[in-house]
Amino acid sequence: MKAILIDDNEKLYIGKTDKPIFKENELLVKVKATALNRADLLQKRGLYPPPEGASTILGLEMSGVVEEVGENVEGWNKGDRVCALLPGGGYAEYVSIPAEMAIPIPDGLSFEEAAAIPEVFLTAYLNMFWLGKLEKDETVLIHAGASGVGTAAIQLARVVGAKIIVTAGTEEKRELCLSLGADVAIDYKDGPFAPKVKETTHGKGVNLILDFIGASYWEQNISSLATYGKLILIGTMGGSNVENVNLGKILFKKLQVIGTALRSQPIEKKIALTKDFRDFALSKFENSEVKPVIDSVWDWKDADEAHAHMEQNKNAGKIVLRVNEVD
Structure with missing residues (x-):
């Protein structure tokens, strides 16, 4: 063949x-x-x-x-x-x-x-529902919202009635995310995303994060999570080594950090x-x-x-x- x-x-x-x-x-x-x-x-x-x-x-x-x-x-x-x-x-x-x-x-x-x-929808389904346990009225932050997995995750989260925040680097990609059901689309090139997540959630933070970036987003991700929140690490496009990790934040907020690969x-x-x-x-x-x-x-x-x-x-x-x- x-x-x-x-x-x-x-x-x-x-x-x-x-x-x-x-x-x-x-x-x-x-x-x-x-x-x-x-x-x-x-x-x-x-x-x-x-x-x-x-x-x-x-x-x-x-x-x-x-x-x-x-x-x-x-x-x-x-x-x-x-x-x-x-x-x-x-x-x-x-x-x-x-x-x-x-x-x-x-x-x-x-x-x-x-x-x-298959790949993107099964990845999104595994991470949001099997691992992330996302439910109606909870809030999910999806990085790389216009990626294949991102566009699948937005739609699946919308179906179950979750609130959806995404990050994306161009206006065209953010508009696509909003058209698929995202509630808020943040330009990650326009400064840190964590303050915008805090503002959007009225200080509560998000219940779940799907992250493809890794090290460069670590601090902002931990800051953006609500108490009992879950960080699902899908990729390390922004590096895999994090220095000076403050484990106290994870303990204080009772967070879960989950690594995954389909x-x-x-x-x-x-x-x-x-x-x-x-x-x-x-x-x-x-x-x-x-x-x-x-x-x-x-x-x-x-x-x-x-x-x-x-x-x-x-x-x-x-x-x-x-x-x-x-x-």
């Missing part, structure tokens, strides 16, 4: 590799589209190796058509449209997935839209998460209450340019690769 591979100069190209072998409890899927994640940028540079046993090909999600059904699989048929979270392998013509990880693509959604769902979760947990999310959200995609937010769609032969687009932080929403036939 054809797949996007990495040359010695860390450039992407379409080459030949082995077609995946699917097991009796799996589906073989012909990929129609995949989507970019920052993990792809790191893996390309050798900084984020895939989990043991996973494909070394880039790509943490895909949408496509079921090509073959394992002999022990029930409920799926050849020709079904599915999308799924992957530990790797999405930048390819075919993937094999555990049948229990498959999500049916709602009618009315294209393959490109469906490819933009890719390295055991398959059993990913299956449970997928099923829970599917029950919660599938009908909401069908009635357009929730939707994937797409920044741009690229032919997979232009994957390097798509990566550059993400590296320059130009995207608002998901960057999708369309997997076209290649001679």
Whole structure:
């Protein structure tokens, strides 16, 4: 089969590799589209190796058509449209997935839209509801609000009736966040965000923070949390080392700091998460209450340019690769 591979100069190209072998409890899927994640940028540079046993090909999600059904699989048929979270392998013509990880693509959604769902919505769902326990009328602060995970988190928080504050660096991105349901959008380039969070919450602080930035936001995050608040650390784009941490603030406010990563979760947990999310959200995609937010769609032969687009932080929403036939 054809797949996007990495040359010695860390450039992407379409080459030949082995077609995946699917097991009796799996589906073989012909990929129609995949989507970019920052993990792809790191893996390309050798900084984020895939989990043991996973494909070394880039790509943490895909949408496509079921090509073959394992002999022990029930409920799926050849020709079904599915999308799924992957530990790797999405930048390819075919993937094999555990049948229990498959999500049916709602009618009315294209393959490109469906490819933009699994990674970001499952990440947002895991962190806000499984770990963060977000409830109606609580307040969540979502950093990088216009990112793929950010746009998913805004919509899921809105559905449960939470109050939503986001940070984003351009007016266009802040307007997007507000259009998706955010109540307040803060320009993080216009000075510290913590005083604005305090003002917005009338001094109470937020119940939950989803943070992709890490060290450079540590002090402001701790300051922005309400008593019993939770900080969910999803990434460290702003560094991973924090100096002179005052643990007293964490004790005094009875805070929780939770580190998380979806890719390295055991398959059993990913299956449970997928099923829970599917029950919660599938009908909401069908009635357009929730939707994937797409920044741009690229032919997979232009994957390097798509990566550059993400590296320059130009995207608002998901960057999708369309997997076209290649001679």
